[in-house]
Amino acid sequence: MTGTADAARRRRWWTRALVVVLALLVLAGGAAAVWWWDRTHQGQAMPIPGDLADGEGTGVSSPPPASSSPRTVVPGDARFVAEVSDDGRYFVDQLGDPVLVRGDSPWSLLVDTTPEQATTFLENRRQAGVDALIVSLLGATGNGGPADDGSTVDGLRPFVDGDVLTWEPDYWDRAHDVLAAAAERGITVFLYAVDGWTIDRSFVPGSVAECRAYGEQVGSWSADLPNIVWMTGGDYFPATDDLAAGSDVDRCFAAVADGVRATGGDRPFSIQLGYPVSASRDNPFWAPRVDFDFVYTYAPTFAAVRAAYDRTPAMPALFAEGNYERENNDGASPPTTNETLRRQAAWALTSGSPGDFYGSDDWEFLDGWEARLDSPGLDQVGVVRDTVASTPWWRLRPDLGDRLVVSGRGSGTAPDDADVLDADLVTAAVTDDGGHAVVYVPTEREIGLDLSVLAPGATATWVDPSDGTEVAAELADRLRTPGVNADGGGDWLLVVGPGT
Numbered sequence: 001m002t003g004t005a006d007a008a009r010r011r012r013w014w015t016r017a018l019v020v021v022l023a024l025l026v027l028a029g030g031a032a033a034v035w036w037w038d039r040t041h042q043g044q045a046m047p048i049p050g051d052l053a054d055g056e057g058t059g060v061s062s063p064p065p066a067s068s069s070p071r072t073v074v075p076g077d078a079r080f081v082a083e084v085s086d087d088g089r090y091f092v093d094q095l096g097d098p099v100l101v102r103g104d105s106p107w108s109l110l111v112d113t114t115p116e117q118a119t120t121f122l123e124n125r126r127q128a129g130v131d132a133l134i135v136s137l138l139g140a141t142g143n144g145g146p147a148d149d150g151s152t153v154d155g156l157r158p159f160v161d162g163d164v165l166t167w168e169p170d171y172w173d174r175a176h177d178v179l180a181a182a183a184e185r186g187i188t189v190f191l192y193a194v195d196g197w198t199i200d201r202s203f204v205p206g207s208v209a210e211c212r213a214y215g216e217q218v219g220s221w222s223a224d225l226p227n228i229v230w231m232t233g234g235d236y237f238p239a240t241d242d243l244a245a246g247s248d249v250d251r252c253f254a255a256v257a258d259g260v261r262a263t264g265g266d267r268p269f270s271i272q273l274g275y276p277v278s279a280s281r282d283n284p285f286w287a288p289r290v291d292f293d294f295v296y297t298y299a300p301t302f303a304a305v306r307a308a309y310d311r312t313p314a315m316p317a318l319f320a321e322g323n324y325e326r327e328n329n330d331g332a333s334p335p336t337t338n339e340t341l342r343r344q345a346a347w348a349l350t351s352g353s354p355g356d357f358y359g360s361d362d363w364e365f366l367d368g369w370e371a372r373l374d375s376p377g378l379d380q381v382g383v384v385r386d387t388v389a390s391t392p393w394w395r396l397r398p399d400l401g402d403r404l405v406v407s408g409r410g411s412g413t414a415p416d417d418a419d420v421l422d423a424d425l426v427t428a429a430v431t432d433d434g435g436h437a438v439v440y441v442p443t444e445r446e447i448g449l450d451l452s453v454l455a456p457g458a459t460a461t462w463v464d465p466s467d468g469t470e471v472a473a474e475l476a477d478r479l480r481t482p483g484v485n486a487d488g489g490g491d492w493l494l495v496v497g498p499g500t
Contacts, residue, residue, distance in 0.1 A: 041142070043200030045239035048248040050208035052255055080227040081132065081188040084268055084291055088314030090354035090394050091268070091292075094226065098394035101318060101355020102385045103132035103190070104378070105363050110175045111139030111152045112365040118178045124373045126185040129382050133182065134190045134320070134357060136234070137175065137218070142197030143234065144364025150202030164205050164214045172221060183227040190320070193218050193256050195234035196272075199249055211252035215259020223263060230260055231294070233271035238283065246285035254289060270294045272321065275329070277416045279308040279317070292316040295353065298323055298333075300423040302347040303414035309352035309398065319348035323420060324359035325377035333419040339489045340420045341377045342465045345384045346440040346493065350427040352398045356385070380487065383468045387493050391436045396429035404428050404437060407448030430496075434458070437496035440465075444490035446480040457499035462492050 079093040081101065091099045104125055109118060125133070138158055139145025150158045156174060160166040182189050193215065194203045205211045222228055232253040240247035246254070257269050268291040270280045277297040281287040292315050293308040295301075301319050308317035322344045323329070323336045345356045358381045362369040399405060410424035426447055430437040434455040441447060460479070462471040466487035473479060473494065481492045 046200035078186045101132045103357035104130045105134040105359035107363045108144030111145040132188045136192045138198040138202045140198045140201040148201040188227045190229045192231045196236035212255035212259040215256035219260040219263030219265040230269040237274040244284040295319045296321040299418045300414040301344045302351040305351040305353045319353040320357045327361035345381045349388045350429045350440045395431045399428035404453045439494040442491045459499045
């Protein structure tokens with residue numbers, strides 16, 4: 001009995017010790033969360049006096065200081081995202097032709113690299129087929145920059161004594177040159193004039209009118225750059241109980257956008273809201289102000305893209321932020337794999353997104369980033385993009401009613417906290433005439449097709465999304481995936497086109 005009692009006491013002691021340890025971990029985790037929130041998001045609650053009307057036509061702004069170097073003239077044959085298509089589903093270039101967004105996310109490019117390093121990055125991405133970048137115009141530690149005053153890695157600051165309307169020419173000349181270098185390579189920049197990390201850090205306006213005036217200066221400064229899509233927000237959680245009325249920071253961000261537009265900067269504009277899942281029109285203040293839905297999700301991408309695609313009026317539902325290569329923001333989920341990245345892109349592109357954005361943990365240009373420029377994740381996402389781009393993708397419509405794929409679809413359940421590898425839904429997109437289709441099958445299986453949805457004489461090919469290998473398929477009402485792909489996964493793309 002004594003031994004039994006001792007054992008019981010030991011168990012109680014260890015149980016109490018475990019409870020104490022867990023409590024300490026929770027407290028430490030909570031403190032870390034508070035610290036991280038303060039470091040990266042607290043500025044989003046910044047009080048900013050004034051209202052949107054205060055910044056309209058006030059004459060507060062002045063032109064930015066004259067450039068100390070001549071502006072770069074971009075060759076006329078380069079194409080960029082210029083506007084939204086007439087049907088609201090995709091983007092077109094300056095000649096009206098469809099543009100498939102093939103993006104990367106080097107957030108701190110303008111502050112974490114020298115001009116020579118920026119050129120190295122841009123040239124590498126051009127060769128990889130990237131045609132769009134997510135970039136912050138101003139730096140802060142929360143968006144990967146070296147300092148919260150907006151300094152570059154070699155000490156250039158954007159503003160004189162923090163005054164957002166008094167610019168340091170060297171900073172702005174360099175930023176302009178980098179953006180022009182992107183234009184020379186046919187790369188559109190989704191540029192955050194101010195974002196959720198720089199507000200009340202490197203960007204500290206005194207009023208909503210100053211926000212508007214800053215936007216006017218940015219619009220004038222960038223007027224000769226043909227490759228800009230305007231963005232704001234970024235992990236953004238409005239600090240207000242009345243989302244429709246908006247917060248002070250909402251009104252500042254909107255005033256910046258109004259200022260850019262007032263100078264003739266009429267390129268598409270949108271906002272990135274918060275994680276883990278969001279789209280721009282989720283917020284009633286921003287819904288009437290954006291030109292496309294910036295879809296942000298760490299969960300299986302088909303769910304968030306489809307939700308945005310289904311809204312009216314129709315706007316591009318662009319999957320623009322998700323899991324990054326070598327990075328996982330959800331500690332409860334498995335590490336991000338090549339298959340995670342393939343699934344994100346393939347699900348988005350077959351669910352209505354007019355492109356996608358890839359990202360890696362070098363969004364903030366960590367030491368040694370140059371050696372990691374060529375990565376398997378980017379290569380494999382490139383295969384998915386190339387496969388979709390080989391079709392008239394702008395005519396594809398997601399197979400939301402299960403018209404084409406009638407069996408073997410798997411589960412479409414994707415809660416906001418789901419990992420990308422937790423779902424196994426088959427997604428498909430098909431043209432109205434049935435002449436083309438792309439089907440993404442994420443795991444090995446047999447699928448059933450309704451061949452009457454396809455045009456007579458259509459042919460099919462399986463494409464390995466990890467290396468682009470093609471396997472001929474005999475088009476039939478039941479098809480099985482070819483087996484394990486080159487990366488060791490079970491996912492395949494089925495491409496349907498007209499017969500020869």
